[in-house]
Amino acid sequence: MTAPRPYGVFLRLPLSLLLWGMTSASMFLPASHALVRNNHPASQSFFFSGLLGLVCVTLIGLALGERKPRYGSLGQLSSLMFAFAILPVFLAVPFHDALQTTSFLNAYFDMVSAITTTGADLFDDPARLAPSLHLWRAQVGWMGGLILWVAAAAILAPLSLGGFELTAQGQPGRDMTGLGVSEISDPRRRLLRIFVTLAPIYAGLTMILWVLLLMAGETSLTALCHAMSVMATSGISPVGGVTNAASGVIGEALLFLFMFFALSRLTFSNDTSIKGHRRLDRDPEFRAGLLLVIGLPTLLFLRHWLASLEIGNSEGFFTALRAFWGAMFTVMSFLTTTGFESANWDEARQWSGLGTPGLILLGLAVIGGGVATTAGGVKLLRVYALYMHGRRELARLVHPSSVSSVRQGDSIHNNGAFIAWIFFMLFAMSLTVISLALAAMGVSFDHAIVLSIATLSTTGPLIEVAAQTPIRLVELSGWAKAILCAAMVLGRLETLAIIALFTPDLWRGR
Template sequence: MQTQQSSSGLLMRLPLSLLIWGLFAASMFVPASYAVVRNNHPASQSFFYSGLLGLVCVILIALSLGGRTPRFGTLGQLMSLLFAFALLPVYLAIPMHDALQTTSFLNAYFDMVSAITTTGADLFADPARLSPPLHLWRAQVGWMGGMMMWVAASAILAPLSLGGFEVTARGQPGRGISGATRMQRADPRKRLLRISVTLVPIYTALTLILWMLLLISGETSLTALSHAMSVMATSGISPVGGMNGASAGIAGEALMFLFLFFALSRLTFSTDTSGAASARLDKDPEFRIALLLIVGLPVLLFLRHWLASLEIGATEDLSQALRALWGAVFTVMSFLTTTGFESADWDEARQWSGLGTPGLILLGLAVIGGGVATTAGGVKLLRVYALYLNGLREMQLLVHPSSVSSIKSGDRIQRDGAFIAWVFFMLFAMSLTVICLALTALGVSFENAMVLSIATLSTTGPLIEVAAQTPIRLVELGPWAKAVMCVAMVLGRLETLAIIALFTPDLWRNR
């Protein structure tokens, strides 16, 4: 017992960035072992030696610190997240580049940034170009990046009122975690350890359950595991190019659809960030808005078939109609959660609705995004709900200027939540404009630059292939364009407010 307490105390004294580095270094032994099983010894050596080198470096740095670690509080942990998303992929790209040997190191770094930020932008259009251990590594990095966001939401972002918590009543003075006094009173390291012990087993168990269910539905082992990890992390990474290459069919899509609900609201798996004493999922505004979009938008696309044509052909049967409806429901759900999996029946849904390339709909869904404190990206549903309430109130004032508001926001939105949500939306729009201008200045067409900007800032990489008239080949972009996209992916994962918070003078004071 004393040995366990001393080891845990030693780990708590280490910088968070060093712990994250060690965790990813140790995880390299998983694809190394898988490569040995498949008799791919060059790939196994790449991952084994890279993981071993990383662990040796972590141990040497930990010994050199000798427990004398500067304490920067929660803001220091936020800096560690920036390190994990921006600098750690340099190390993660080493085995990827060494095992593939047919791409540049910049491409390998871009792919790792895309994976760890759960963007899932597919730089390698042909899945056959990568070996199975590399496919597993990409999905594993994305899964671990999603796990970091699950833990960081309540351990790092919530105390700082970032990541959507600035809109909630939890971030309001006098409620929940209130300001620096309360934040300093609680030890950030103990809070991080406690939340990790609580949430990591849940995240892992859900992934294993989905993996087993996909195997039962007829999916192959690697594809089932990759899709299970991609659904939980909303990364959209697939070793077979998406649902069209999967073997499970509609049954597999239905199982993935059910587990995508965990990206719509934090209340689906935890109440650790809820400001209410007893949180109910059916009363959660995020969950209700998501259901409205998931049901309403596919129904409109489905009914457009009859609105565009007064006569129904005899060849149209019920099964074709149901396949079109399911393809729309699954795809809307996937892009709303910024996962980006396209249903195998999506082409049927497009033909049924009469839309050639409904890329604008998918772009809009990705911008809205999923729930606060989930692995989904985008603006987030709670901010959209706050702006909706404010717009409804303004329309009431137009009719009755002296009226008293009767709109109830519940326990999730604070008094100035709409204003704060509008500030974030403007920051998101400004970031989108800057990234788009930078890409166009580097020779990318305006339409492609807009798609690339939204895909990276909303962490929905599959938009790059399905939103434009013709799929955008990332491998053909220049080095500077890829660098701009890497910055955009990190910015989209951490959000602009979190980046601005890193410039506070409190971060640079050794407390």
């Protein structure tokens, strides 16, 4: 079957080349923004870098001719590795040239942090970066989120990776059945179809949030960057977070509503639902996320309230309400690995005279958001599978001879808990290795733990709020930054995908 004429040229090019061309074309947006603001050096950096990238992509595309990419879905998985590890080298070129006050390694680190939606802030002072550079950081994070949205349905789901190993019937890393014949023979067609379907939804939701934030009184650039950051769960802000935003509580409420898209894929699509749980109110991820978002702030509120009674604090009802809202917004933000702190979060900690430990935020980031969303972490579906397995084991202690009954429509197959446990152990091993590597580079133990969790869960703002003393990334050695870059890529692709990518048996016969 011949491909539609407008899409034919894209079906012939490798995915890595298409990603390079897409990011090159996107550089004209910050170039135009810098030109309007009369920042001509930055405008020239982005314009000529984007032009050079498009020329290189065109020449390579012409050199490839009619040659078709090999290896199917695993080849596309390797293109994701290219996007998160190699492409930031090109993305850092205009950033480094426009800033001119940092090393290229720092610029590369910042671009890896952005495209993996980690959002680790290497530059403590937002005023150090020009507005166009802030726009570029948020834009790269937004594009990284879009890549994850599309790759989840087009690449990870067919390979039973990224959380889909709990619901699919095939083995992790192997194509699952149920796809059309044309899509099995040509995975690029499936990729293009899903991109055309999901990209307008992703862009439309971002535009809606941007307009709502503008109506709430936010400035244009800050509203756009925050809208991009929430949809991509990158936590990148041109003003140092929502605490310095002009929209106040109304803006936080709008961001809070759009963070629900990171709790479950079913909030906007059922394209990755294998079977069962197509209703949002029956989705285990969404229900587990709601339990944490409502239950944990309630527990913190009660703890603070009891402590306030002991110390004789007589604050009013509205102070308590602001404290509860600050806790709920911050819990939702770190559960979805966005990392924004509420302006009332400090009030929630100080209301009772007790400091809330950063260990709670570390735990939320490790749990993470929903499968096939831009959120990182272990993912809610895996936590749910382990919870159901633990519940079953406790029931067997009471009734050893009982036979479990699988509810009809349950989307997690029999080995789901076993696979989830394997992933959790791989996550723990990765955390251990990265922590030891950072410690070997001279990083203190507590800082190494925070840095490892922040990068593996792609929750960069943890670096500033979880440790007892602030961690200055710019002061780390070059090798420590390289380790953190590898950890961010590992956390974004996940360990099972890396194993599948480097398993020779899975490449044979493709």
